[in-house]
Amino acid sequence: MKVVVFTGVGQVEVREEPSPQPGPDQVVVDVAACGICTFERRLFAGDKKWYPVAPGHEAAGIVSAVGKAVDGLEGSVKVGDRVTMDLLTRCGTCGPCRRGKTALCRYRQGRKLTDGTVSFGGFASQIALDAKSVYPIGNASLYHAAMGEPLACCIHSLRQGGFQPGDRVAIIGGGFMGRLHLALARVGGAASIGVIDVSPERLEMAGAAGAHWTASPDEALATGGKQDVIYVTAMAGVELAVSMADKGGSVVLYSAFDEALPASVGADKSHREEVSIVGAFSQEPADWKLGAAYIRSGLIAADLDAMVTAKFGFDQVTDALKLVTTKPTFRVFVEPPAVDG
Ligand SMILES: [Zn+2]
Numbered sequence: 001m002k003v004v005v006f007t008g009v010g011q012v013e014v015r016e017e018p019s020p021q022p023g024p025d026q027v028v029v030d031v032a033a034c035g036i037c038t039f040e041r042r043l044f045a046g047d048k049k050w051y052p053v054a055p056g057h058e059a060a061g062i063v064s065a066v067g068k069a070v071d072g073l074e075g076s077v078k079v080g081d082r083v084t085m086d087l088l089t090r091c092g093t094c095g096p097c098r099r100g101k102t103a104l105c106r107y108r109q110g111r112k113l114t115d116g117t118v119s120f121g122g123f124a125s126q127i128a129l130d131a132k133s134v135y136p137i138g139n140a141s142l143y144h145a146a147m148g149e150p151l152a153c154c155i156h157s158l159r160q161g162g163f164q165p166g167d168r169v170a171i172i173g174g175g176f177m178g179r180l181h182l183a184l185a186r187v188g189g190a191a192s193i194g195v196i197d198v199s200p201e202r203l204e205m206a207g208a209a210g211a212h213w214t215a216s217p218d219e220a221l222a223t224g225g226k227q228d229v230i231y232v233t234a235m236a237g238v239e240l241a242v243s244m245a246d247k248g249g250s251v252v253l254y255s256a257f258d259e260a261l262p263a264s265v266g267a268d269k270s271h272r273e274e275v276s277i278v279g280a281f282s283q284e285p286a287d288w289k290l291g292a293a294y295i296r297s298g299l300i301a302a303d304l305d306a307m308v309t310a311k312f313g314f315d316q317v318t319d320a321l322k323l324v325t326t327k328p329t330f331r332v333f334v335e336p337p338a339v340d341g
């Protein structure tokens with residue numbers, strides 16, 4: 001089977017690896033599509049130098065083999081099932097894992113290719129993984145299923161913010177992650193949803209996707225007023241988010257930020273008004289369960305369709321990576337060659 005390996009800044013190669021066999025508790029999935037996320041973009045651009053590595057953590061495909069111990073188990077997948085996959089591994093024994101915060105596992109070690117190269121497994125024709133880490137998506141699109149990981153991350157973010165039906169929600173950043181937050185808040189029963197961005201084009205798209213109001217950062221407070229939960233999905237806007245929080249509200253720091261970003265968060269406001277400022281990082285199994293359910297239901301199908309920017313074959317993987325490093329995109333997908341193909 002084939003796997004894409006990043007070997008240096010702007011350098012990728014397709015390698016041949018032995019086809020995986022399922023362990024007793026595992027299944028093998030033939031990968032149909034894998035999205036390119038910030039992690040892969042940064043590796044390709046050289047913002048993060050970790051070579052060689054086989055990335056790809058937003059993948060979906062079809063189950064082609066099932067291990068003995070999970071074959072026929074109630075709730076487990078069968079050969080032919082279309083699935084979204086949780087490709088991260090968690091140790092289960094470190095401090096964060098023991099507290100159930102598995103997204104924060106100290107040892108997300110990934111997998112290994114035959115020469116020891118760390119592999120996440122998504123940019124490959126096939127992958128063997130634990131049956132508990134695959135989630136069936138019925139007849140839904142495999143591109144929608146390949147957005148299972150970012151969707152689970154955004155569901156985690158909504159949970160971190162204590163989001164409840166009827167809440168007033170504001171989302172700072174109208175990019176891919178902001179749009180997933182918008183879709184989830186809408187189907188989750190938000191009373192109102194505002195999207196804040198510096199790009200008029202993104203604001204227009206967010207309005208068309210169901211945002212009740214949109215605004216530039218300067219006009220956000222005047223336009224949207226106080227909010228129950230504010231999600232920061234851009235690399236700035238923390239102070240704006242805190243200023244928009246109503247009493248008892250919360251601010252979720254979803255995005256990665258520059259480590260040197262100064263932000264005054266108002267300790268006294270947090271005390272007097274019980275404004276919570278919380279982080280959201282990665283996802284946990286409960287987030288996957290709900291994400292897969294949303295994908296399967298079709299409830300956010302139009303939202304996910306709008307996020308598909310382009311699709312590339314393995315032979316064009318460099319073109320796919322050039323596109324995401326040079327142009328604003330939502331999601332660009334890589335399609336591995338069919339097994340034995
Ligand atoms: Zn991702």
Ligand SMILES: [Zn+2]
Binds near residue numbers: 091092095097106107
């Ligand atoms: Zn752990």
